[in-house]
Amino acid sequence: MRLPWLKEKNGWLLPWGEVVTNPLKAQRLAEELNEKQVAA
DSSP states (O other), X not given: OOOOEETTTTEEEOTTSOEEOXXXXXXXXXXXXXXXXXXX
């Protein structure tokens, strides 16, 4: 899953509306969401 980048917020938008500015956290969350999608 790719998280959309928000220039205004200087961060990534998560599916539930939260914005993450830490690239490591954003990547980890994206990987977790990928695993959940595969399992679903």
